[in-house]
Amino acid sequence: MDLKKIREELKKSSSPYKIIADFTYDWEYWISPDHSEFVYVSPSCKRITGYSAEEFIQNAGLFFEIIDPSYLDFVRKELNTPDCPWIFDYKIRTKDCLEKWVSHTFQNIYDANGNYLGRRGSIRDITERKNIELKLRQSEENLKDKTGELEELNRDLENSIQSEINRRRAKERMLIQQSKLASLGEMMGAIAHQWRQPLSTLSILVQGVAHRRRLNKLDDEYLNSFESESVRLMEFMSSTIDNFQNFFRKNKEKEFFDVCKAIENTISILSAQLESSFIKVRTEFPEKGCFVFGYRNEFMHVVMNIISNARNAILEKKPEEGFPGVIDVTVSVKEDFMLINFQDNGGGIDKNILDRIFEPFFTTGFYKKGTGIGLYMSKMIIEKDFSGTIDAVNNGNGALFRIKLKEMRNELKT
Numbered sequence: 001m002d003l004k005k006i007r008e009e010l011k012k013s014s015s016p017y018k019i020i021a022d023f024t025y026d027w028e029y030w031i032s033p034d035h036s037e038f039v040y041v042s043p044s045c046k047r048i049t050g051y052s053a054e055e056f057i058q059n060a061g062l063f064f065e066i067i068d069p070s071y072l073d074f075v076r077k078e079l080n081t082p083d084c085p086w087i088f089d090y091k092i093r094t095k096d097c098l099e100k101w102v103s104h105t106f107q108n109i110y111d112a113n114g115n116y117l118g119r120r121g122s123i124r125d126i127t128e129r130k131n132i133e134l135k136l137r138q139s140e141e142n143l144k145d146k147t148g149e150l151e152e153l154n155r156d157l158e159n160s161i162q163s164e165i166n167r168r169r170a171k172e173r174m175l176i177q178q179s180k181l182a183s184l185g186e187m188m189g190a191i192a193h194q195w196r197q198p199l200s201t202l203s204i205l206v207q208g209v210a211h212r213r214r215l216n217k218l219d220d221e222y223l224n225s226f227e228s229e230s231v232r233l234m235e236f237m238s239s240t241i242d243n244f245q246n247f248f249r250k251n252k253e254k255e256f257f258d259v260c261k262a263i264e265n266t267i268s269i270l271s272a273q274l275e276s277s278f279i280k281v282r283t284e285f286p287e288k289g290c291f292v293f294g295y296r297n298e299f300m301h302v303v304m305n306i307i308s309n310a311r312n313a314i315l316e317k318k319p320e321e322g323f324p325g326v327i328d329v330t331v332s333v334k335e336d337f338m339l340i341n342f343q344d345n346g347g348g349i350d351k352n353i354l355d356r357i358f359e360p361f362f363t364t365g366f367y368k369k370g371t372g373i374g375l376y377m378s379k380m381i382i383e384k385d386f387s388g389t390i391d392a393v394n395n396g397n398g399a400l401f402r403i404k405l406k407e408m409r410n411e412l413k414t
Contacts, residue, residue, distance in 0.1 A: 026124040029056070030109070033116050036060060048125045049103065066092045068099070068241050079106070087128065101130035142361025171360075195237055202233055225295050254385075256408060257296040258281040259340065260285040260331055266303040267329075270311075279311055280323035290331050290338045291408045294386045302390075305374035306342045306401050313346030348394035357392060379409065 004055040027049070028042035037060050041053035048064055056062055066310075067075050069089035078088045087105045094100060106121035117390060205226055267274075267281050274281060292299070307327060314325035328343040360376040382390040388405040 024122075025124075030120045031060070031118050034117045035119065038063075039118060046125075048094075048100070048123065049092065050098075051092045066094070066185065068093060072389070073326055076103070078104075087129075090136070100125060100127045102126060112391055116200055116221075150248050199237075202230060205230060225296050234289060254294050255296060256291050256293050257299075257407070258289040258339065259299070260289050261304050262296055262300050263329060263331070263340075266307065268301045270304065274327075276312060277311055277325060279314055279327060281307070281329060282325045284328070284330040286333060290333055292338070292386060293408045295381075298381045298385055302378040302403070309374065310342060310344035310346060310399070310401075313344060317347040335406055338405050338407045340405070342401040343395060344398040345396070346398050349398065351394070354392065354394070360389075 024044060024277050025043060026042075027045040027047075028040075028242075029038055029045070030040040038057045041056045043053055045056060047053050051066070064072065064075075071090035075088070075090050075168075077131060078086060086107075087103065089101060089103050092100050092102055103124045103126045104121060105123075106119050109116055109117040109120050130312070157214060180234050209218065209223075209226055263283065263285075267283070309331075310327045311325075315328075324345075324347050328341070330341045330343075332339050358379045380391050382388045382403060382405075386405050387402060390401065390403045392399055392401045
């Protein structure tokens, strides 16, 4: 069928298509069976390419001339694909030398008798969509790059954090060991004070036995008295050792314990040192006691650190005999928590260092007799093991250390 007959056939059978195609937004076309001429080109081609429909009809080769050279072979191959309909995208260059993206759809057309009438196609301007897709891909690539950078930073940060955690753990282990050694020194001093009087008494008893033997007055009654008194003193010294051993024995598991009794036991261990320093400890506890959940011996370490610091502060202020050194220890319950206060009359803490006394290795003023880690370890124990708080303020003519813990009496009942 020649082009003239095709045009006549188009005019008869596709006038409805032409009427619609003339007003479509996309570029519609119908090309001859031998693909050498355009039978129809819609006016929208000019909006997309800059060329008019008449220019394409007069020069069918213009269709391939506007295709971007890098896509020309691809378009020819797609147009020769036997399967229809077919859709593909490519770039074109407009009459004004602008670069655009188009989406091309085509389909072979046949008449009622099966005669091939050519190819009908539709071309849509998708430049805006492609630009958005390009920006999206660039954003995805940038995001991928940034994600990679962020992951690398996270790995570096995790390594730095783990390194810092390991360093802090090593430092804490060292501090704990030093705290134990410092506590051991305190306990050795306490043992010396606790044993000094009974040893002196034993010495007098032994000398009395020797003296009576020289005078031939060593009778059974005196020997029995000597034996019973010696046994009593040695039992006292043995119980002192037991108390110190219990103090240093590490609790394997947390337990409910009475804070008031733990404070009394600690004061008992330090009693000889306090008495020799002319320091009186006054206590005020609730009648029913106060219970917490944690490690009993670690809490006693905290009490010992605070009382020892108070003793050193008092001795620093008035070391002479007869000074009425006082440490008041009070325990009170407020709703579901308890307050433990340690008030001394040692003159207080220099306000310039008050905020630093819980730092590790910080030692000045009345701390100069210690290692500077006792209060740091006390803060760690109260905050980590008991989930409580500890602070210090100046109050009256001395320092006030305050500990706040959760009261566990109700939990103990259940």
